[in-house]
Amino acid sequence: MPPAHPFDDDKLKEECGIFGVVGVSDAANFVALGLHALQHRGQEAGGIVTHDAEAGFNSARRFGYVRDNFTSQSVMETLPGPLAIGHVRYSTAGSKGQTxxxxxxxFFGEFSMGGAAIAHNGNITNANALRRELIERGSIFQSSSDSECIIHLMARSMGRSIPDRMEEALRKVEGAFSVVAMTRTKLIGVRDPLGVRPLVLGKLGDGWVLSSETCALDIIGAEFIREIEAGEMVVINDEGVQSHFPFRRAKSRFCIFEHVYFSRPDSILGGRSVYESRRQIGVELAKEAPVDADLVCPVPDSGTPAAIGFSQESGIPFALGITRNQYMGRTFIEPTEQIRNMGVRLKLNVNRGLIRGKRVILVDDSVVRGTTSRKIKEMILDAGAAEVHFRIASPPTAWPCFYGVDTPQREKLLAATMSEEEMRAHLEVDSLKFISLDGLYRAVGQANGRDADSPQYCDACFSGDYPVRPVDMLEQGFEMKAAE
Known part of the structure; x- marks a missing residue:
């Protein structure tokens, strides 16, 4: 299946969003709305599983957007019941684009004590090793997803209940995982011991909600209660929420890139507005890397809050110098080489009257391969800009993520092979500056910056400091950063 924007491959992509509801009528409808709010976390495919006392378990899985698959009455009528979970995805394992x-x-499994379905956000870093072991013991896999390992581990557990089996299975899993699961009567949520990926708890009337982000609670009118803690498991049924911590307690290492790009700006992370964090990143950027210019322009849409913060701190006017085509969706014509060479022009267009003759600061969330940045720079210059200065709202992305983010191989990351000045020359811009890692930490509320001895977040894509060893990738020859 082709990507939504075959010429727009220069962004890191969060690979999954998860959502679950219990204790409401027509739970699937609420899940569909929640998944719609989480569509930015995965646009390749989605699925919903429900349970009804009379109809039992039912599921629907489709390629494409939630709005195209889970809004018709004919589909939703096949998903009855007061309990449902759902998932939106990019590819997490296996062949990218060939899902x-x-x-x-x-995924669904039938156990001796009944059926269970599970949806997973993150990445299992020892999935290959687990898969080999399970296959040697007779397991037969139906998918290429690392998440299926959890179902097989549960099947081999001797636990007396499905939550017990899930606990035992997840203790053997390494990496990053936020999980929503369901039995016939229970909704279950779990975060890995480091809490790398997000998961929140909400209240909807007499029912309960689990979601990757708070913005999905808002769309269904649910009250945000709290975040599920790192290493916590919650089991929710008619009697309420039961919580315990089945893993050895560890210091949280939440993904800092959720603040930079992945999460929607109207979500709350760690008690902090994502929008405010991104605005503050712009403030820090203006302090760290000032430049004389006429306009501060965001690269839409992810660069907008940081550009606002940069403008406010620097006093340079904010302007929408680039307009995004909000109706892009999937390319409406076959993406031939000629169309691909049009670059981002199908998605972005420059306001020529505003840009002509101006010294322009472009604020973007990240530089990955650098291909899109070069195209945008060319568009700005073609529109008559006098100067182009890039300010990037994250440190240089020099290391791949193995915890649930679609990242190119390290040699394809611009910052892995070039210095900041070499990147500036490669992009052919007047200046290029990234926020420092300390500056990013200050922007998300850590006044003293990053504690090198005990980092408060997972920032491996910037620092090369992996909180969980990527076992599978090391077996394939990946070389971690040498100890300093």
Missing amino acids: AIRDVQP
Whole structure:
């Protein structure tokens, strides 16, 4: 299946969003709305599993957007019941862009004590090793997803209940995982011991909600209660929420890139507005890397809050110098080489009357391969800009992520092979500056910056400091950063 924007491959992509509801009528409708709010976390495919006392378990899995698959009455009528979970995805494992419908979550398994479905956000870093061991013991895998390992581990557990089996399975899993799961009567949520990926708890009337982000609670009118803590498991049924911590307690290492790009700006992370964090990143950027210019322009849409903060701190006027085509969706014509060479012009257009003759500061969230940055720079110059200065709202992305983010191989990351000045020359801009890692930490509320001895977040994509060893990738020859 082709990507939504075959010429727009220069962004890191969060690979999954998860959502679950219990204790409401027509739970699937609420899940569909929640998944719609989480669509930015995965646009390749989605799935919903429900349970009804009379109809039992039912599921629907589709390629494409939630709005195109889970809004018709004919589909939603096949998903009755007061309990449901759902998932939206990019590819998490297996062949990128060649996903089979069997890889689309949630996954379902039938156990001796009843059925269970599970949806997973993150990445299992020892999935290959687990898969080999399970296959040697007779397991037969139906998908290429690393998440299926959890179902097989549960099947081999001797736990007396499905939550017990899930606990035992997840203790054997390494990496990053936020999980929503369901039995016939229970909604279950779990975060890995480091809490790398997000998961929040909400209240909806007499029912309960689990979601990757708070913005999905808002869309269904649910009250945000709290975040599920790192290493916590919650089991929710008619009696309420039961919480415990089945893993050895560890210091949280939440993904800092959620603040930079992945999460929606109207979500709350760690008690902090994502929008405010991004605005503050712009403030820090203006302090760290000032430049004389006429306009501060965001690269839409992810660069907008940081550009506002940069403008406010620097006193340089904010302007929408680039307009995004909000109706892009999937390319409406076959993406031939000629169309690909049009670059981002199908998605972005420059306001020529505003830009002509101006010294322009472009604020973007990140530089990955640098291909899109070069195209945008060319568009700005073609529109008559006198100067182009890039200010980037994250440190240089020099290391791949193995915890649930679609990242190029290290040699394809511009910052892995070039210094900041070499990147500036490569992009052919008048100046290029990234926020420092300390500056990013200050922007998200850590006044003293990053504690090198005990980092408060997972920032491996910037620092090369991996909180969980990527076992599978090391087996394939990946070389971690040498100890300093």
